[in-house]
Amino acid sequence: MDQKILLTYASRGGSTQGVAHAIGAELVKQGLTLDIRYLLDVKDIKPYDVVIIGAPIRMGHWLSEAQQFLTVHQNVLKNKKVALFVVCMTLHEDTPENRAKVLGMMQPTLALVDSIDTGLFAGAMRPTKLKFFWRLLARITHVPEGDFRDYEIIRAWARGLASKLMPPTHL
Numbered sequence: 001m002d003q004k005i006l007l008t009y010a011s012r013g014g015s016t017q018g019v020a021h022a023i024g025a026e027l028v029k030q031g032l033t034l035d036i037r038y039l040l041d042v043k044d045i046k047p048y049d050v051v052i053i054g055a056p057i058r059m060g061h062w063l064s065e066a067q068q069f070l071t072v073h074q075n076v077l078k079n080k081k082v083a084l085f086v087v088c089m090t091l092h093e094d095t096p097e098n099r100a101k102v103l104g105m106m107q108p109t110l111a112l113v114d115s116i117d118t119g120l121f122a123g124a125m126r127p128t129k130l131k132f133f134w135r136l137l138a139r140i141t142h143v144p145e146g147d148f149r150d151y152e153i154i155r156a157w158a159r160g161l162a163s164k165l166m167p168p169t170h171l
């Protein structure tokens with residue numbers, strides 16, 4: 001029987017939503033079927049064998065609703081394959097140092113689940129998509145502006161993930 005896959009994401013400015021849909025489309029292209037849902041709409045993850053969760057980083061932490069989702073579903077997730085992805089502006093320069101920084105920010109999250117693969121992606125900071133308060137905060141904390149999402153990198157990660165999720169082929 002096919003495994004049931006949920007891809008769920010949190011997003012405030014829409015860029016993680018774009019990343020989530022690109023990952024979803026690539027997984028489908030690789031032959032998998034899945035449900036894509038906005039994280040706050042997901043109430044029950046029990047029917048799924050695989051749960052892929054993505055969210056951006058804000059103020060040095062994975063988005064609070066995503067972190068809370070992991071905390072609430074932590075026990076159920078222990079019996080499933082889990083993959084995570086992170087979208088942030090630290091990776092607008094994708095260097096080993098910046099990747100290490102992001103993994104550092106993700107430690108409280110990674111401590112909650114056994115992620116079979118964790119995608120780290122540059123995001124987008126589009127001030128017009130943000131409410132005044134967040135726009136101001138982003139400016140004060142020097143979050144770079146622009147769209148740095150690299151869909152080649154995102155799709156390549158999705159292909160790697162698909163290869164881990166595909167049932168073994170019998171020759």
Ligand SMILES: Cc1cc2nc3c(=O)[nH]c(=O)nc-3n(C[C@H](O)[C@H](O)[C@H](O)COP(=O)(O)O)c2cc1C
Binds near residue numbers: 013058060090123135
């Ligand atoms: C208020 C604010 C704080 C942010 N803080 C961080 C941060 O601490 N580290 C980081 O790498 N990116 C930070 N970012 C950048 C976001 O992670 C990036 O813009 C991401 O693509 C937003 O995703 P979304 O459009 O799905 O909400 C911040 C963005 C905003 C608006």
